[in-house]
Amino acid sequence: MRAAATLSSMSTSQSRPLLAAASVACLLALTACASGPAGSPAPTSTTVPSDQRLEAVHPAPPQGRVIGTGTVIDKGGDVQLCLGAVMESYPPQCQGLPVDGWTWEGVDGSETSGDVTWGTYAVYGTYDGERYTITDPPIMLALYDPIRPEDPSGGVDGTTSAADLTRIQDDVAARLGSTALTASSDRGYVWVQVVWDDGSIQDAADAEFGDDVVFVTSALREID
Structure with missing residues (x-):
């Protein structure tokens, strides 16, 4: 020395x-040294072209019917499907997908306050990237038995450190903005749910952070 x-x-x-x-x-x-991270930081690529980075990706809309579960809110004929968080007000509020073709005729399980009617449903439709068009009668969410989605991790816990998970989660949530319905860390991974991903957002996350660090799931599920 x-x-x-x-x-x-x-x-x-x-x-x-x-x-x-x-x-x-x-x-x-x-x-x-004692206060530093125990593991190696998860990689963040700086060589990804700007038009291929996470926040610049625009997935192609699904070609067939999809199904989404959430709260349908009809305010004076302006209908939204809330796939993410719903404000706990009365009546409830959200920033959801604009819905075309919705009717309450023959639909049970709704509540009304003033000019607002709402309920929770599994909703069939088509999605063009901006609007959701109803194709089939909805199912009350209490009666809907969804298919369990496949676990992208294969049941194996991730190896990314807690500090890096927090950093990546905050980074992804900030850059995706309202595109991300939820962002959380669990079992060694960052989990992000978006309205719809054709695989493009997942590919961008893999390119920037490495494989098996961030998992992107879609709230809308293809059925055709």
Whole structure:
């Protein structure tokens, strides 16, 4: 160690203040090492072209029918399908998908307050990337038995550190904005749900953060 070699060639009176300074430096270095992350940070690629980065990807809409589950809110004829969070107000509110072709005729399980009617349903339709068009009668969510989605992790826990998961989760959520319905960390992965992904957002996440770090799932599920 360079400091030790220098001290050995000095007089005792000269070495004492330097020894104290060196001791403080060593303690600071040890503290920094002890507080650092235990694992290697998850990679973030800076070589991905700007038009292929996470926030620039625009998935192609599904070609056939899809199904989505959530709260349908009809405010004076303006109908939305809320796939993400719903504000706990009365009546409820959300920023959902605009819905075309909705009718309450023959549909049970709704509530009404003023000019707002709502209920929770499994809703069949087509999605053009912006609007949702009803194709079949909805099913009350309480009566709907969904198919369990496949676990993209294969049941194996991830190896990304908690600190890196938090960093990546915050980064992805900020860059995707309202495209991300939810973003969370669990079992060593970052889980992001979007309205719809044809695989493009997942590919962009893999290119930036590496495989098996971020899993992207769709709220809308293809049925045709």
